[in-house]
Amino acid sequence: MFFTYPIAATNDNWLSSTLLDILQIALMALQNGQEPLDxxxxxxxxxxxxxxxGRKFPGLYVAFVDACRPLEANQRDLILSALAGQNQFPELFAVDAPFHSIAEAFPAVHQATRSLFEYAFEKLSDLRTPGTDETVRARYHYLVHAHFEGGCCPFCGLEIMEAPDPDLVDPDLDHYLAASKYPFAGANLRNLTAMGTTCNRSYKGAQDILMDELNQKVHCFDPYGNEHVALSLDGTVLLPGAGAGPAWALTFDPDVESRNWRRIFKLESRIRANVLEKQYQTWLKHFITYAHRNEIDIAVKEGAIEAIAKFKATCDMESLPTVARLKSSFFALVENALNDPAGGDRMHNFLVEVA
Structure with missing residues (x-):
């Protein structure tokens, strides 16, 4: 991820924690041969x-208890392990973390759990933390939006998310771990991420972010952690020859740890098609305009070097974070090429032709 969410946005996690406690108490009652409380x-x-x-909660709770009632004690132990394991954030993001799923072994319990927490997820838009006037989701949205300086989706850095405003539609609130596979985490704010519509609906969907395309467990970013990915165009060949445009190379750091995130959100393809190929010529025009307005003569190589150095410093002011990183990296490459004793004249001639 290019940046992460504020952990403070998960403070109003009382609905998830309360329901999990209630289910755990019910399971322990069954384990002890007792009838669970209503x-x-x-x-x-x-x-x-x-x-x-939440008028459906009692009935959904009864359905869960009834699904667990006929199980053996050792089977209910597995349900308890899944309940805890699916909510063990951030430990479950580790490559060697155990996989806690009951979908195949206990489909009736899995479905009852899913129904309960899907309803709980819906109620986040309706229920309020005691003592506050905002719904849980509205409060979460406000804290996330205030944390993101540019109000941009952290999974791509290319899409502005709606601001908290009663006249606007809230941004998508995505289940980071799909509720279809990890239902006990279905209403846990630690497992929910405000996400751009394109990232959520066109790319991630219900994909399991813990698994790669071969269904193998891989490194997964904690959306509320401190691990961020750096992006550059290092390795790009700006002037490959024969009139061709740049031969783009995208460098993500860390590389291995970010591969599954890049695969799921198709970042390389989106960046190449939507940003680099579409915008790099516009960036060059921006540079030429900047030089003219600042009366810097780029027909002279020293002038071009001066203009590039000054213009590059403005590139990180782009409102979309990913565009800012790419544009800054692009002109850093242009600057390096201009200062290269062997190829500087070629790059300078190219800029003069563009002008």
Missing amino acids: FQGSVPELYESEIAR
Whole structure:
């Protein structure tokens, strides 16, 4: 990821944690040969009035308990392990973290869990943290938007997300780990990420971000962690010859750790087609205009070097973070080529022709 979410945005995680506690208590009652409490009797007093507004919760809870009731004790232990394991953030992102799924072994329990937490996810847009006037989702949206200086999707850095405004539609709130596979995490804010519509609907969808195309566990970024990816055009050949445009090379650092993220969101293809091929000639025009307006004569090589150095410093002011990185890297390559004793004249002639 190019940047990550503020952990403070997950502070109002009470709905997920409350439901998980209720299910765990019910499972432990069954393990001890006791009848689980009814749903209303399990809800902490602090959240009673809010959760009562979710009218489907009691029935969905009963369906979960009924699905677990006929299981053997050792089978319910596996359900308890999945409940905890699917919510063990950020440890479950590690390559060697165990895989906790009950979809194949206990399909009835899996479906009951999925139904409960899909409903809980919907209610994030309706329920409020006690003592506040905002819904859980609205508060989350506000904190995330305030944290992202440019209001841009951190998965691509190419799409502006809607601001928190009652007249606007909230951005997509994506299940980082798909609710279809990890239902116990279906309402956990630690597993939810505000995401650009294109990234969410056109690329990620319900793909399992923990697995590669061969269904092997791979490194996964923690969206609320501190691991960020650097992007550059190092290795790009600007003037390959025969009138061809640049031979683009995209360098991501770290490389191996970012490969699955790049694959899922098709970043290389999107960046090449939508940014580099589409915009690099416009960038050159921006540079020429900048030089003219600042009365720098790029017909002289020293003038071109001066103009490039000054213009490059403005490139990181682009509003889209990925465009800013690419544009800065592009003109860093142009600057290096101009200062190259062997190829500087060729690059200078190219810029003069563009002008």
